[in-house]
Amino acid sequence: MHEWALAEAIISAVSQIAEREGLKEVREVGLRIGELQQVDREVLGFALSQLKSGKLSNAKFTMRTVRARFKCRVCGNKWLFREAKVSEDVKESIHFIPEVAHAYFRCPRCGSPDFDISSGRGVWISSVRGVK
Amino acid sequence: MLDPRLTIIGERLKSIGQIIVVSSGKGGVGKSLIASTLALILARKGFRVGLLDLDFTSPTTHVTLGVRGLQPSEDKGVVPPEVHGIKYMSLIFYLGDRTSPLRGPEISNAFIEMLAVTRWGSLDMLIIDMPPGIGDLMLDVLKYIRGARFLIITSPSRMAFETVRKLLTLLRDLGAEIIGVIENMKMEDSAHIRREVEALGERFLGEIHFDGRVENALGDVDALLKTDFAKEIEKILEENVMWR
Numbered sequence A: 001m002h003e004w005a006l007a008e009a010i011i012s013a014v015s016q017i018a019e020r021e022g023l024k025e026v027r028e029v030g031l032r033i034g035e036l037q038q039v040d041r042e043v044l045g046f047a048l049s050q051l052k053s054g055k056l057s058n059a060k061f062t063m064r065t066v067r068a069r070f071k072c073r074v075c076g077n078k079w080l081f082r083e084a085k086v087s088e089d090v091k092e093s094i095h096f097i098p099e100v101a102h103a104y105f106r107c108p109r110c111g112s113p114d115f116d117i118s119s120g121r122g123v124w125i126s127s128v129r130g131v132k
Numbered sequence B: 001m002l003d004p005r006l007t008i009i010g011e012r013l014k015s016i017g018q019i020i021v022v023s024s025g026k027g028g029v030g031k032s033l034i035a036s037t038l039a040l041i042l043a044r045k046g047f048r049v050g051l052l053d054l055d056f057t058s059p060t061t062h063v064t065l066g067v068r069g070l071q072p073s074e075d076k077g078v079v080p081p082e083v084h085g086i087k088y089m090s091l092i093f094y095l096g097d098r099t100s101p102l103r104g105p106e107i108s109n110a111f112i113e114m115l116a117v118t119r120w121g122s123l124d125m126l127i128i129d130m131p132p133g134i135g136d137l138m139l140d141v142l143k144y145i146r147g148a149r150f151l152i153i154t155s156p157s158r159m160a161f162e163t164v165r166k167l168l169t170l171l172r173d174l175g176a177e178i179i180g181v182i183e184n185m186k187m188e189d190s191a192h193i194r195r196e197v198e199a200l201g202e203r204f205l206g207e208i209h210f211d212g213r214v215e216n217a218l219g220d221v222d223a224l225l226k227t228d229f230a231k232e233i234e235k236i237l238e239e240n241v242m243w244r
């Protein structure tokens, strides 16, 4: 699963942060999960619980979903990913490489493929808390 | 806010012996054809080879290799399918025959995503086919792929070399490792490019002639490997002992 690749990346990034900040133990990690990639939060949570070790053994991961928003660069129209009708196949492609949205979506107002993914694209680490 | 993908890229590439970036700056000089044929030849020689098509808006290596009906599998990431003994990755798997018009930052994002999720496993070499241009993607490759080595393709045209010279200068300024320059689509005898390359202090690896039989061999790898085009690539490989 792609979620496992993301979990691996998150664990390795948090470990690096803990090292840099001189944390003895990581207690809480805040994650922002962009809606566009349709990350399965349950699978991601499970992968994180399986992969965490060492300083991260007791870390709690909290996830917040961020709505995927688009903004047309031609006409300025704004719309939401959840408003778009998307087939399973397309969802699957966007899951792996969100940028391919530009091949499948068009601005609902003017038809342009030239739009910004203004939020909710990927996965971000918003906070890392722990004890020194 | 931290992007977790950036820390995993090194991990994903760590079991790859060498990464060869086939680039030019110029389009239409044969980068994609050479990258795919090179990967095929190396795979036939028994090397564990990967091929990554980074031309997101106009990928073509799947045409040369005749890739049809394949899809990466999922196992804690994305595992590239094997095509004629090559582990192959391209945006084509997610695009089909659609176009994905992308701006600079989106190209970077797609590039980082691909590197972060693709599990190549152990490879002797990964060949990367670059799009034309000396822009976002070239800078990203330099930034994120440590130890990348650049194989530069030019045509005999002074117009092509004008751009190639700029790329060579940039790569040198940035301390990148340049394997050397191949002159492709040669039609007449001339040592012009060789002299230009050597005057810059770079290695001229050899020349490949224009071969009218290539077009019909696209998609049929056995036929492709029998062309003079492929033979000349093989000769360059032998003369330069894999460049290492």
Ligand SMILES: Nc1ncnc2c1ncn2[C@@H]1O[C@H](COP(=O)(O)OP(=O)(O)O)[C@@H](O)[C@H]1O
Pocket (backbone or CB within 6 Å): B024, B026, B027, B028, B029, B030, B031, B032, B033, B034, B060, B132, B184, B185, B186, B208, B209, B210, B211, B212, B214, B215, B229
């Ligand atoms: N030595 C050659 N002989 C004949 N055709 C060639 C040769 N090198 C490249 N080509 C053809 O020229 C065209 C451009 O090559 P391509 O690999 O797509 O260039 P690039 O990737 O640099 O844009 C393709 O149709 C390719 O098959």
Ligand SMILES: [Mg+2]
Pocket (backbone or CB within 6 Å): B031, B032, B033, B055, B060, B130, B131, B132
């Ligand atoms: Mg090309």
Ligand SMILES: [Zn+2]
Pocket (backbone or CB within 6 Å): A072, A073, A074, A075, A076, A077, A107, A108, A109, A110, A111, A112
């Ligand atoms: Zn619009």
